[in-house]
Amino acid sequence: MPTTGAPTKLTQGSQARGGIGASTLRPDGTLKVTGEFAFxxxxxxxxxxxxxxxxxxxxxxxxxxxxxxxxxxxxxxxxxxxxxxxxxxxxxxxxxxxxxxxxxxxxxxxxxxxxxxxxxxxxxxxxxxxxxxxxxxxxxxVITDEASALAPDAVLVHENRDDLPQGPPASDGPGGTPIAGHVPHPNIVHRQPIVRGDVEAARERADVIVEGEYTFGMQDQAFLGPESGxxxxxxxxxxxxxxxxxxxxxxxxxxxxxxxxxxxxxxxxxxxxGGAFGGxxxxxxxxxxxxxxxxxxxxxxIVYNRFESFFGHVHRHPAKLRYEHGATKDGKLTHMKCRIVLDGGAYASTSAAVVGNASSLSAGPYAVDAVDIEALALYTNNPPCGAMRGFGAVQACFAYEAQMDRLAQRLGLDPVEFRQLNAMEQGTLMPTGQPVDSPAPVAELLRRVKAMPMPPERDWESSEGADVRQLPGGLSNTTHGEGVVRGVGYAVGIKNVGFSEGFDDYSTARVRMEVIGGEPVATVHTAMAEVGQGGVTVHAQIARTELGVAQVTIHPADTRVGSAGSTSASRQTYVTGGAVKNACERVRERVLEIGRRKFGSYHPAWATAELLLEHGRVVTDGGEILADLADVLDDEVVEAEEEWRHRPTEPFDPHTGQGNGHVQYSFAAHRAVVDVDTELGLVKVVELACAQDVGKALNPLSVIGQIQGGTTQGLGIAVMEEIVVDPRTAKVRNPSFTDYLIPTILDTPPMPVDVLELADEHAPYGLRGVGEAPTLSSTPAVLAAIRDATGLELNRTPVRPEHLTGTG
Amino acid sequence: MRVSLTVNGRPQEADDVWEGESLLYVLRERLGLPGSKNACEQGECGSCTVRLDGVPVCACLVAAGQAEGRDVVTVEGLADHARQRAEGGGTRGTGGSETGTPLRDAQRWKAEGGDSRTGEGTELSPIQQAFLEAGAVQCGFCTPGLLVMADELLERNPNPADADIREALCGNLCRCTGYEKIMDAVRLAASR
CATH class of the missing domain: 3.90.1170.50 (Aldehyde oxidase/xanthine dehydrogenase, a/b hammerhead)
Structure with a gap:
């Protein structure tokens, strides 16, 4: 397959001020900094x-x-x-x-x-x-884990499930409950196997085989604005x-x-x-x-307080992951086997889709021809789990990236070079058999993140002694540099963009153009949930680009317009942005029709030239001005409502997992630099550098904000964040910001970002969903850096001090 | 009980205050000033940071009665506060001044289907302007507390080093930005 990905070039809107590609400011920003924005x-x-x-x-x-x-x-x-x-x-x-x-x-x-x-x-x-x-x-x-969920005498969390898949049951389960491919036991919400290639034959060719078992803790979205309405x-x-x-x-x-x-x-x-992140x-x-x-x-x-918020929404699935990888001595992957068990908690939420992601993305951004994959989500009496930024891909990335480091170590190869040797490219087949049909610059992102300048060593040293603020433990004054060891780690990940597995994932947008006070003004009305990501900023930019107007009003989101789908899966700029673009194009066509009707007889270009809307005027692609929009529209109001869909996807086969289930992929790579106080087990992340391909940065300032925010949530699950559930009672032990720690400004390091823009020809403006990919690779990069500093195996995240000091 | 205090330069009274209410509750629910946010109610997140007689405090941890007779500055009064400081009018709003949010205006919040106002033309303090321009605002829930805190830092230390900024803002949680743009915003405001 030929590699595409030339940067996006605009015809319409290339002259627009505040259009796509500009770092325009949030339309709700002034209200948010004055305290006037109504949460x-x-x-x-x-x-x-x-x-x-x-x-x-x-x-x-x-x-x-x-x-x-x-x-x-x-x-x-x-x-x-x-x-x-x-x-x-x-x-x-x-x-x-x-x-x-x-x-x-x-x-x-x-x-x-x-x-x-x-x-x-x-x-x-x-x-x-x-x-x-x-x-x-x-x-x-209480059912709290796989052993208790699937024990012969296990209590059923849902005794009368009526959601089981269509078709004849494969056999009888406990209590005569019908079971089928996706649901082999009533305490399993959903299961997805994926098999491709001949794993046993490939295994024979392997010179090294690395097996690992990994544990991923339960993360909370911890959006700051509690549930309310x-x-x-x-x-x-x-x-x-x-x-x-x-x-x-x-x-x-x-x-x-x-x-x-x-x-x-x-x-x-x-x-x-006030933030969402899936919650x-x-x-x-x-x-x-x-x-x-x-x-x-x-x-x-109703307004939840923080305590209730911890019970009021689903969390990120904790997971147990078992992986086996093989590689030849020249560093090529032979095969991968894995089993991922996600704890879905007491109710299903989006567990089935999380299983679909965890399984289909479990091989990571690597080319591996022989795979044997199984992912499943359990029903337990633990807190319900569902969507959180990264959605099933995060847990897998933590495990497969640890495997990559261990393989590289066994082979005596540099961990970045080993990854690059096996990096997928455009045209590589996913474990599901689906070809990756847009740029997949995995090796390039690794090269870029490795090429970034390293932060200085021992920056905490000064003529006046150690600046403890730069050291692990900070102002707790726990070390002046004694026992502090530096480590560096790398990771890269793959996330799907948009809803997958045959879901009818569409958005609706209504765009209106009219003359107000002598100026052409566009109004964009969608039901998109602006949760902080800046979708409203981007909608205004798209309207300026497509309609050549300076003034755009964003109508409040409500259900008087059709669905905009979910603000999740990194999909809003792609799908609702696509709908806004489409509706704008329809408005533009109608405006030009009006113009032709009114002024067509005065100038032949109305009929012959390609016409654009720029700076409030109709112009030819040669730059000749034909009319002011104010004169074209006069008192006419032009409005269009459009639904927009990305390419259809299909379900994964319940037995083989084969199928074109995903729309688009998003890739990011991280390099983490850490200082570890090996005596106390305290970690200071010194720097977290990221390189990400975003296809087209519609708003570069917002793109970097998404990357840094996502990176920080990955840092949180690496070294501090975990909802602790008592395994005897299934009760939550830390539902507060005193006991559930999210990164503060002291925990969060400088995060240099390198943005790559390789267009995906299937997506509006060539863009690629941005929000989630940085949350994937951030965590394993930090873990790799801590392993590099300490030489410890560290198969669980988050890492706590006792894991580093051997006292846990 | 009745609580009398000065908020953003204007004398305010709240009646029928239950003794268990916090300053945050009185500001938000009785004085119509919901700019200060409630995200944890235990002093961990800093979203409710206000100035109490000039000192930054978590308004959720101040009992309403403790604010009796005292001087409060919230995010709604930050632009006025910064202007008075720039004009040499001291660092605290004073009772009886003509500035600040009139109670009638402050109590205008009603659910009317989202606010279509853009706030265009609103006077901003340097730190507010810098947050906006640097991309330090995403969801915006932490923003009011961070602004009050950062403004106080710059009042004390007009040229803070990065380590000073981190130390000053370490009691204010942000979940969206990863803090990098907040650092940029404070540096930008300081440079102006």
Whole structure:
């Protein structure tokens, strides 16, 4: 396959100021720096009540009884609701499998499951009333890992699954439950094998074989703006929900049936979103606030505090990964076998799709012809897990990159050269048999990140002694350089962009052009959830490029326009950006039609030349000005609404995993430099350099912001972040920012970034989704650097001090 | 109870305050100043940072009653605060000044389907302008606290070294940016 990837060249819009490729500033930036931007938790309404959720104090139990009388009798309380008060027979929801109860029914399956709701006139009144609800539990044994989930006498987390795949069951499972390819046991949410090539024959050719077992901890998205929203009952019996979410229309589809309302009576408007990172893909308080609002007839606001937020959203799947790689002595991979067991927790969320990613991306950005892969997600009584930035690819990358270093070491090769020897290229087949049909500059990214200047050694030394702020332990003053060892590590990863496996992944955009105050103005209306990524910035840039206007208004996101899909999977600039581009093109065509109708007889170029919109005018591609847009439009309003789809994908075969399941891939490479205090096990990441191919940087400033932010979340899971679940009780032990640590500005090093722009000819402007890839390779690069410094094996992440000092 | 305090240069009163309420709650829910954010309610994240008699504090850890008679500056008053400082008017807003957010305006927040205002033409302090230009704002939830903290740093130390900036801002969590653009923003504001 020929390599493509020449930089994107524009015809229309090449003259646009503030168009694509420029680092324009956020349209919501001024509001955000003045405190005026209305986040969901800032919403306020006359006569508003506060909602509170009562959550289970145990992980797995039958509910014997719920007594709400004390709570109801509390002055200031307007409503208390339990499962029995739900208005319809639809009492569960879910993104892929509708297995999550709106409120617990007879049983709770994880610590912190919603059991009851309270609405009161003050948040503290609501909290205290909720605490007065008396729930009697009869505890059940907890399922916490693969051994307990698949034991012969294992309790089933979901005793009556009705989500099993179509078609005849392969055999009978425990308790007579039908089982099938994707679901070999009722405590397995989803399983995906992938086999390609002759692994046993390839294994014979291997000169070295490296096996490893790896453990990946449970990470929290830890977006700073906790879950919140305001539900306002409306006169027609419907409800208007102002909400921080990642996908308005997916919320709507899940909310309306539970309320017993048609979707037209549930209006959704995006409120300011304080970060997401996957944690807002599933519902949290949406249905609860609507239920209380409809019950009381008053606006109800629910705002989680940080403690509740840790229970209010799904987390990144913790994983156990077993890998075997073989290579010849000249450094070529022969085969790869792996088994990835993800803990999906008590409810399905997006576990099936995470399994699809983990399995299909488990070989990493490498060419390997013989693979035998199995990935699965368990149902357990641990906290539910689902989407987080990197979505299944992160766990695999941590493991396969450790394997690459160990293979290189066994072969006596440089770890970067070994990776480059096996790096995939455009045309390489994925384990699924799908060819990579756009640039895959894996070796080049490694070369670039290695070529970046190294940070100085012993920078903490000065004439006045050690600057402890530069050392591991920092101002704790734990070392002045004694026992401090430097290490350097590299990693590279591959992430799919967009929704995969046959999902109808589309976005809608409505674009309007009109003359206001003598100036042509474009308005872009989508339902895209702006969660901080800067999609609104990019939409305005696209409109300026495609319509040649200076002024663009971004309409608030709501459900009065069609779905924009999810703000996840690095897809929004690609898919909703594509929809905005398409709608703009349609508007441009109509504007030119009007122009031809009005002015065509005055100048032959209207009929013969290629016409562009630049600087508020119609011009020929030769630069001749034909008319002002203000004169063309006059008082006409031109509006177009377009749905836009990327190329279709197909499901992976349930037995072989073969299939063209992905749309596009995104690649990033990291080099980590660390100083480790080997006596205390403290790590200071000195620098985290990244090289990434972004196809086309629509907004370079935002692209770098995404890369640095993603890199930092990878750093977090390398050395500090982990939700600790007690293996005996399945209870969460650290639901606070005191005990769950995310990187501070002191933990985060300088992050130089090298951006490569090789166009993907299938994507709008040649762009490539950016947001997730940097989260993949950051973690294994840091781990590799710590291994380099300490010589330790380190097969688990995050690394804690006790792992480095041998005291854990 | 009633709490009287000066916020962004204007005397304010909040009635029917429950003794357990924090300064953050009073600012956000009773005085109509939701700029200060609540992200952890235990002093770990810095999103609620305000100046209390000039000192940066986590407003979530200050009981409302402790703010009685005292002087508070929030992100909403940061531009005025910086202007007064530049004009030599001292580093604290003073009661009875004509600046600041009138209560009526401050209480205007209502759910009306997202804010289509762009804020264009709003006067910004140097640190606010620098955050905007440097790309230090993504979701923006940590931004108010970081701005108040960074402004205070530059008030004390107009030319901070990188290590000084990191030390000053280490109590303010940001989950989006990885802090690099925040470093850039503070350097930019200092250079101006």
């Amino acid at each position: 969901a938790s800032d919403m306020w309404h006359e006569d508003m009540l506060w909602g509170q959720t009562l959550r289970s104090t145990v992980a797995h139990a039958e509910i014997v009884s719920i007594d709400t009388s004390q709570a109801l009798a509390t002055p200031g309380v307007y409503a208390v609701m339990t499962y029995d008060d739900l208005p319809t027979d639809v009492r569960t929801y879910g993104l892929e499998i509708q297995d999550t109860p709106v409120l617990a029914h007879g049983k709770v399956r994880h610590h912190g499951e919603p059991v009851a709701l309270v609405a009161a006139d003050h948040p503290e009144t609501a909290r205290r009333a909720a605490a007065k609800i008396d729930v009697e539990y009869r505890e059940l044994p 305001l539900a306002v009952p409306e006169e027609d019996g419907g409800v208007h929900l102002y909400i921080a979410t990642q996908w308005l229309h997916a919320d709507l589809r899940q909310i309306a049936p539970v309320l017993g309302l048609p979707e037209t009576k549930v209006r959704m408007t995006l409120a300011g979103v 807002r893909e599933d519902l949290s308080m949406q249905i609860h606030a609507c239920l209380l609002a409809l019950r009381t007839g008053k606006p109800v606001k």
